[in-house]
Amino acid sequence: xSQGQRFDPIPADPVGTVPTPALVIDLDALDRNIARMAAxxxxxxxxxxxxxxTHKSIAxxxxxxxxxxxxxxxxxxxxxxxxxxxxxxIDDIYVSNQVIDPRRLEALAxxxxxxxxxxxxxxxxxxxxxxxxSAMHGTRVGAYVEVDVGHGRCGVPPAAAGAxxxxxxxxGVPVEGLQAYHxxxxxxxxxxxxxxxxxxxxxxxxxxxxxxxxxxxxxxxxTGGGTGTLAIDAASGVWDELQAGSYVFMDRDYADNDPDxxxxxxxxxxxxxxxxxxxxxxxxVIDAGHKAYALDSGSPAVWRQPLDVANGGxxxxxxxxxxxxxxxxxPTLGECVWxxxxxxxxxxxxxxxxxVVRGGLDHGQVEAMWPVDARGALR
Amino acid sequence: xSQGQRFDPIPADPVGTVPTPALVIDLDALDRNIARMAAxxxxxxxxxxxxxxTHKSIAxxxxxxxxxxxxxxxxxxxxxxxxxxxxxxIDDIYVSNQVIDPRRLEALAxxxxxxxxxxxxxxxxxxxxxxxxSAMHGTRVGAYVEVDVGHGRCGVPPAAAGAxxxxxxxxGVPVEGLQAYHxxxxxxxxxxxxxxxxxxxxxxxxxxxxxxxxxxxxxxxxTGGGTGTLAIDAASGVWDELQAGSYVFMDRDYADNDPDxxxxxxxxxxxxxxxxxxxxxxxxVIDAGHKAYALDSGSPAVWRQPLDVANGGxxxxxxxxxxxxxxxxxPTLGECVWxxxxxxxxxxxxxxxxxVVRGGLDHGQVEAMWPVDARGALR
Numbered sequence: 001x002s003q004g005q006r007f008d009p010i011p012a013d014p015v016g017t018v019p020t021p022a023l024v025i026d027l028d029a030l031d032r033n034i035a036r037m038a039a040x041x042x043x044x045x046x047x048x049x050x051x052x053x054t055h056k057s058i059a060x061x062x063x064x065x066x067x068x069x070x071x072x073x074x075x076x077x078x079x080x081x082x083x084x085x086x087x088x089x090i091d092d093i094y095v096s097n098q099v100i101d102p103r104r105l106e107a108l109a110x111x112x113x114x115x116x117x118x119x120x121x122x123x124x125x126x127x128x129x130x131x132x133x134s135a136m137h138g139t140r141v142g143a144y145v146e147v148d149v150g151h152g153r154c155g156v157p158p159a160a161a162g163a164x165x166x167x168x169x170x171x172g173v174p175v176e177g178l179q180a181y182h183x184x185x186x187x188x189x190x191x192x193x194x195x196x197x198x199x200x201x202x203x204x205x206x207x208x209x210x211x212x213x214x215x216x217x218x219x220x221x222x223t224g225g226g227t228g229t230l231a232i233d234a235a236s237g238v239w240d241e242l243q244a245g246s247y248v249f250m251d252r253d254y255a256d257n258d259p260d261x262x263x264x265x266x267x268x269x270x271x272x273x274x275x276x277x278x279x280x281x282x283x284x285v286i287d288a289g290h291k292a293y294a295l296d297s298g299s300p301a302v303w304r305q306p307l308d309v310a311n312g313g314x315x316x317x318x319x320x321x322x323x324x325x326x327x328x329x330x331p332t333l334g335e336c337v338w339x340x341x342x343x344x345x346x347x348x349x350x351x352x353x354x355x356v357v358r359g360g361l362d363h364g365q366v367e368a369m370w371p372v373d374a375r376g377a378l379r
Numbered sequence: 380x381s382q383g384q385r386f387d388p389i390p391a392d393p394v395g396t397v398p399t400p401a402l403v404i405d406l407d408a409l410d411r412n413i414a415r416m417a418a419x420x421x422x423x424x425x426x427x428x429x430x431x432x433t434h435k436s437i438a439x440x441x442x443x444x445x446x447x448x449x450x451x452x453x454x455x456x457x458x459x460x461x462x463x464x465x466x467x468x469i470d471d472i473y474v475s476n477q478v479i480d481p482r483r484l485e486a487l488a489x490x491x492x493x494x495x496x497x498x499x500x501x502x503x504x505x506x507x508x509x510x511x512x513s514a515m516h517g518t519r520v521g522a523y524v525e526v527d528v529g530h531g532r533c534g535v536p537p538a539a540a541g542a543x544x545x546x547x548x549x550x551g552v553p554v555e556g557l558q559a560y561h562x563x564x565x566x567x568x569x570x571x572x573x574x575x576x577x578x579x580x581x582x583x584x585x586x587x588x589x590x591x592x593x594x595x596x597x598x599x600x601x602t603g604g605g606t607g608t609l610a611i612d613a614a615s616g617v618w619d620e621l622q623a624g625s626y627v628f629m630d631r632d633y634a635d636n637d638p639d640x641x642x643x644x645x646x647x648x649x650x651x652x653x654x655x656x657x658x659x660x661x662x663x664v665i666d667a668g669h670k671a672y673a674l675d676s677g678s679p680a681v682w683r684q685p686l687d688v689a690n691g692g693x694x695x696x697x698x699x700x701x702x703x704x705x706x707x708x709x710p711t712l713g714e715c716v717w718x719x720x721x722x723x724x725x726x727x728x729x730x731x732x733x734x735v736v737r738g739g740l741d742h743g744q745v746e747a748m749w750p751v752d753a754r755g756a757l758r
Contacts (some may be wrong), residue, residue, distance in 0.1 A: 006457050007482060007758045019480060019758045053693065075694045078385050097694065098656040098664070100713055101398060103386060122657050125712055153691055154657040154664050181694060278501050278533040279479040285477070285533050290675050291728050292757050296690070311675070312532055313477065313562060314432065314724050315454045315757075333504055334479055345693050349670050350728070352755045376731045376754075378400045378671050378694075379386045 013366040015357050020275040021288035023351035027358045029269035033248050036264035038067040044234040051245025053336040054345050056374035061090045068344050073243050077104040078377035087332050092116040105133035108141050118142035120179040122155050131171035142176040143168050147208045149180045149201035158207035162215030169217050177220030180205050186228030192230050213333050231262035251344040253297040272339040279333045284319040294346035300339035344365050392745040394736050399654040400667035402730035406737045412627050415643035417446040421445040430624025433724045435753035440469045452622050455484040460755035463494050471495040479505050484512035487520050497521035499558040501535050503546050506674035510550035521555040522547050526587045528559045528580035537586035541594030548596050555597030557586050565607030573608050581617040610641035630723040632676040651718040658712045663698040673725035678701050679718035
């Protein structure tokens with residue numbers, strides 16, 4: 001389907017005319033988030049490798065790299081290919097996830113002919129297949145040994161990291177370091193809880209380091225961390241490279257964390273614009289449901305209005321007044337609202353393109369349309 | 380991104396080699412579902428206008444029409460344009476939802492130059508704008524007056540239907556009938572509850588009919604109903620046209636309803652194939668998370684294995700043994716499983732294409748790739 005048939009706006013359109021539902025970037029806020037993160041990691045002497053699973057966008061990744069990021073993380077081989085781009089994409093891409101399909105590993109090996117490519121590994125079988133793919137194409141794909149530091153998903157136990165690193169090194173795969181990510185720690189509401197989780201993860205990293213030393217494999221760097229634990233990760237001294245991704249947009253769920261006084265103040269930069277298409281006495285129905293925003297971390301928030309969004313199904317949301325709100329705050333037919341997604345990553349993945357707005361949501365105008373380059377890149 | 384970079388299979392590939400995650404149609408099961416529905420509506424003397432928001436596919440809509448469906452419903456203008464297709468698409472398309480943006484109404488009016496097009500209306504403002512768009516393009520877009528028959532979302536109260544029908548007729552908009560859909564009734568677990576909800580909806584329709592009679596507007600046909608209430612809708616005699624959509628695929632949520640002995644037996648025909656990419660002692664991690672299947676109606680089921688899927692995040696699912704299952708049932712690294720999505724519609728919307736398999740999931744082969752033509756058609 002052509003862009004025109006999707007009713008995309010064009011540059012210089014006033015923000016008030018953007019057709020709905022639309023995935024909208026407040027570009028001023030995005031740029032401030034990128035600048036604040038760059039200053040933060042520089043002041044802590046850390047590398048930043050932002051997770052591009054959040055935005056899936058070459059344009060945003062390029063802004064992050066221009067501000068000092070060393071490259072990006074992705075979760076999928078097809079995301080890596082999309083963000084490498086045909087010509088002008090990203091030069092340094094790390095798949096921070098397990099890949100065991102030989103066809104995908106071969107694709108990474110081919111990509112490594114003209115990009116720096118690495119992948120996480122947590123099994124000997126994965127190590128063998130990665131080595132075979134690299135050998136077949138005569139290229140170098142680096143590996144990070146993934147350690148389970150408390151998340152309880154992928155990764156070897158810390159004490160087993162050395163044996164796997166040895167298995168990689170013996171097969172000629174360059175061991176670039178340790179993948180140490182604690183996803184659930186990001187969303188613990190209190191800083192105290194997050195601090196305890198990061199401390200436990202740091203202990204696991206120390207154990208894994210000792211295991212690599214015993215196996216006589218240099219550890220390289222430790223990569224991991226996220227937006228929710230950013231300041232704690234950086235202060236720990238354990239992580240050489242930080243993978244935070246959501247900071248670039250922020251979402252309702254991250255904003256629900258108790259604020260961390262040591263972390264930069266990131267702003268909401270990603271919104272879903274929606275329009276009231278039906279009005280009843282007690283609610284207004286908008287044209288955006290969970291095909292327009294993800295619900296895995298709860299409903300979106302309504303930006304700067306005393307309204308809540310109740311689930312209205314795939315293509316509808318129900319706006320209801322918050323307790324005590326003035327009844328006149330319920331929007332009328334045709335009015336638009338700005339939603340702050342509950343979770344930015346899967347919300348972005350629902351849309352083909354960003355409407356990029358300069359000058360704010362009230363009086364700004366469309367500066368560009370940016371494709372979500374890796375939308376649906378699941379493999 | 381080209382299809383090749385997404386690792387799509389090609390026709391004649393054995394099903395066991397399909398790269399993961401993949402949205403897979405069991406074409407034999409799909410064809411049986413379509414045939415059973417066709418026989419059912421014929422035996423009840425009803426029209427079938429299946430909801431294409433489920434599949435968003437011209438190929439599937441064409442199979443439904445070939446089996447006797449009068450056309451399709453969609454929820455969005457851009458879905459209508461996608462399913463109308465450049466040449467060989469669907470001829471009769473009804474947007475069973477509110478559209479109030481004049482640009483979208485104009486697009487429908489343009490489409491009506493070469494397709495039969497109708498749209499639901501629940502406000503005088505919507506009626507005025509629809510009339511203006513039709514007049515501007517000199518075409519005929521039909522209207523169904525949407526009545527709230529118990530769902531509590533869009534639609535006028537039954538007693539107000541006549542005034543709105545009159546407003547449409549006075550502006551020269553052809554009133555084709557009443558839109559009477561009770562979405563929540565579809566998912567009530569017991570047949571008794573569903574029957575009570577449909578009965579209440581039928582009363583609302585009768586009241587709306589009386590309101591149209593008082594306003595001296597012919598009622599036309601009543602359209603609505605769904606997969607969950609199919610047999611009850613058909614037996615009521617109230618709905619002239621049935622809008623069931625999910626029957627074509629079925630999903631875990633619909634299968635959780637108590638079976639209705641009067642309804643055809645529909646089979647699961649839609650699956651997400653996923654591969655184990657990491658194994659721990661107590662769980663296996665698959666490469667499909669909620670970017671590959673929607674969670675709004677709960678987790679997917681694992682097809683014919685004693686396994687449950689726990690949420691593993693955007694790109695991961697955690698397979699765990701059901702209580703009492705043999706530990707050997709936990710799949711090993713590299714094995715694949717078939718997931719039955721919790722909710723088919725938003726799951727389809729995550730994927731760019733269907734892998735269409737003939738001959739079953741065990742020994743079949745890829746027959747075709749079908750694009751999800753209206754994927755992401757949100758406007």
